[in-house]
Amino acid sequence: MKFDERHLIQLAAVVKTGGVTEGAALLGLAQPAVSRTLSMLEKRVGEPLFIKGRRPLQPTPLGLSLAEHGLVMLAASRKASDLVESFRVGKSGVVRIGGTPFFMDALITGLCAEFQASHPDVRIDQSYGYFPDLRAALKADQIDLAICPIDILDEGSGLEFQQILPGRNVVACRITHPLLLKRRPQPSHLLDYPWIAPPPGSPLLADLRALLLSFGATEIKIRFSGGSLMSVINYLKAADALTIMPHSVVFAQRKEKTITALPITIPHPERALAILKRIDAPRAPAVDQFAEFVRTGFQDLRHLIKRHEEAVIWGI
Amino acid sequence: MKFDERHLIQLAAVVKTGGVTEGAALLGLAQPAVSRTLSMLEKRVGEPLFIKGRRPLQPTPLGLSLAEHGLVMLAASRKASDLVESFRVGKSGVVRIGGTPFFMDALITGLCAEFQASHPDVRIDQSYGYFPDLRAALKADQIDLAICPIDILDEGSGLEFQQILPGRNVVACRITHPLLLKRRPQPSHLLDYPWIAPPPGSPLLADLRALLLSFGATEIKIRFSGGSLMSVINYLKAADALTIMPHSVVFAQRKEKTITALPITIPHPERALAILKRIDAPRAPAVDQFAEFVRTGFQDLRHLIKRHEEAVIWGI
DNA sequence: GCATCAGTATAACGGATCGTTATGAAATTC
DNA sequence: GAATTTCATAACGATCCGTTATACTGATGC
Structure with a gap:
């Protein structure tokens, strides 16, 4: 029957x-x-x-x-x-995002939680990587969105990218760092303290090298490397070390009052934090919803971030 | 969608x-x-x-x-x-059975449990009543089977009935009753003890009256009436009272060693315990399965019951 | 890199059945 | 018992289903 x-x-x-x-x-x-x-x-x-x-x-x-x-x-x-x-309508589904570790941990994961307040049935799978891996993952359809800094001139060959933040770097330290007492710390002072190196593969590592070159320095004291954002922050909290970080990451930590940035401008490449999508493949509506949420989220933050940057770096 | x-x-x-x-x-x-x-x-x-x-x-x-x-x-x-x-195939469904209280309690309910050992998904709804009610319930499709004593000459007008036991009555008492010490208790002795009357409406009540008439007696000491089988048995256990009961009910209690029957033959009508079904209406297969289970169950017991009857009543 | 192969998509067709409107029958309600 | 509601039946058009036959595509072998 x-x-x-x-x-x-x-x-x-x-x-x-x-x-x-x-x-x-x-x-x-x-x-x-x-x-x-x-x-x-x-x-x-x-x-x-x-x-x-x-x-x-x-x-x-x-x-x-x-x-x-x-x-x-x-x-x-x-x-x-x-x-x-x-x-x-993007109210259910799965969004697979990948991004550089510091950005994800500092800025994106919190946004995920906020996003799910209005989209509780959307699952988010997060993974880490740097631009080359992320691009490959996008093309292999292993992730739906990549959130990472990219050089503005980089061409995305089949990838659409939306800029969400300028990719400015700063030198981060704990808020009790002695260099903060000087009105205008000089680059040479930076060599006096131990450094934390960003993870290998990170664009920050290249930025750090560029920074050194701009001082004419050939060597700094690398005391620690390879840690996640939380590792780095906890290290900074416990020592007068320095490291290079995107300003937005420092911004995200402002409420904690544990780390800040030195009022020194350092060279930074023409780079921006962006959301990358495949342009050809169909995306689940939830993916677009999430991307839009992130984009407008940062749009709302933009002037706040800018003011924070000016205040911290320029002492305005 | x-x-x-x-x-x-x-x-x-x-x-x-x-x-x-x-x-x-x-x-x-x-x-x-x-x-x-x-x-x-x-x-x-x-x-x-x-x-x-x-x-x-x-x-x-x-x-x-x-x-x-x-x-x-x-x-x-x-x-x-x-x-x-x-x-x-009768392995699931509902069987609604109705019957006279003593029979159901003493003999049928236990069979239900046995039946469900092989038919666990068959639900059984039991209800009580005497022949006129049961016939009406059958015809109104409120029950699927009726299990009750019926006069053999009674014609079932649309009802099919299968005889499962002879409807012999006995005088029941506790096993320590003084009358059991006599080899041949006389009918007149029965008047010396208090009686329990079967429930009103029960055929047993009519049988009790017939029994009295056969003695020429006009009155007996009715001390208790209206109780269920368990009531009656518990009363009997606690006093030297007498009551009239189908032999099969006494038989069903034989293992308990609390009540038995007096070795006295009493008049009994041409009556049999039978299973009644509506003949016209379709019955769920489980109903037929159950009816067959009950029928064969009693068939297997028949000679056991007969030997018990002979042993108790005739002292064989 | 090409051939082979398994698995999948497409096409065409006959037929079942689905859902419709129209209408009759049965039962409930007053 | 008349009116009304509800259910069953009939007839019909159309959809969709499942089939066979066949082309296509990605995987596997050497």
Whole structure:
């Protein structure tokens, strides 16, 4: 005995509503269609599903049991419909994001939580990487979005990128660092303190080298390297060390009052923090929703960040 | 977005098996049918359900979620099919039985438990009544089976009845009753003890009257009446009272060693304990299964009951 | 890199059945 | 018992389903 699932759903609707007419209405069908289905079901099952001649239509125990299974299907069908609807408007689905570790930890993960306040059924899978890996991951459809600093002149060959922040770097230290006492710390002073090197592969590492070259320095004291953002911050908290960081990361930590930036301008490449998407492949609506959320989130922050930068670096 | 439930089931089958061909096979369909369904689904949903160009067919998150709902439906459909199968062979369903209180309590309820050892999914609804009520309940389709004593000449007008036991009555008392010490208690002795009257409406009550008439007695000491079987037995356990009971009820209590029957033959009508069914209306297979179980159950007991009767009443 | 192969998409077709409107029958309600 | 509601049946057009046959595409082998 194999059923057409729709028949069981119709049965369920009739049992639930207590009438053929109402059951049909519940499903948006005409009454004769449902009536015929019921007749057919009873014939096929070979057992009565309803007690005949009672107007508040009453199912037999078998009819009731079958209707329960029909209800399960009806519920599942409804859920499936809802799922598609919510997926279409970006209210459900999966967003796979990848980004550089510091940015993700400092700025993006918190945004994820905020995003899910309005999109609770969207799952976010986060992973880490630097630009080359991220680009490859995008093209291999392993992630939907990459959030990382890219050189502005870099061409994305099939990748769309939206700039969300200028990619300015600063020298970070703890707020009790002695260099902060000087009005105008000189680059040469930077060589007096131990340094934390950004993770290998990080653009920050290249930036650090450029920084050194701009001083004419050939060597600094690297005391620690390879840690995550939290590692670095905890190290900075405990020593008068220095490191190079995107300003926005320092900005994100401003409330903690543990680290800040030295009022020194350092060279920075023409780079911007951007969201990268594949331009060709179809993206789940939730992905676009999330990207838009991040973009506007940073837009709202932009002047705050700028003022913070001016205040910290320029002492305005 | 409304789905044809079968489409979601086909999707589920494909996701589950990892291939269109295998999914189709799982459902007993040809591959093109399922393939077309998937194309159609993707077009209707407007989002990809599978990652293109991967041979171990891999669903997108949306496809996977939809497939989960499809699996629910598939499971419900399978369960519904199983339900009908088990119903057809009497392995599931509801059996509504009605009967005289003493018989039900003493003999039938225990059989119900035994029956359900082999038919765990059959529910049994028991109710009490005497022949006129039971016949009415049968005809009104409130019960499926009635188990009660009926006069053999009674004609069941649309009711089929199967005799399961001779309807012999005995005088019951506790096993320490003084009358049991006499080899041949005389009817007149019965008047010396207090009596428990069977419930009003019970055929036993009529039998008790007939018994009195046969003694020429006009009055006995009725001390208690209206109780259930357990009431009566507990009363008997606590006093040297007497009552009239079907022998089979005493038989059923033999293991308890609390009550027995006096070795006195008393008049009994041409009556038998029988199972009554409506002959016209369709019965659920489980009903027939149960009726047959009861019938053969008593058939197996028949000679045991007969020997018990002879031993107790005739002292053989 | 090309050939082979398994699995998938597409096409065409016959038929089942679905949903509709129209109408009759049955039961409930007043 | 008449009116009304609800259910069953009939007829019909159209959709969609499942089938076979066939072309296509990605995987696998050397």
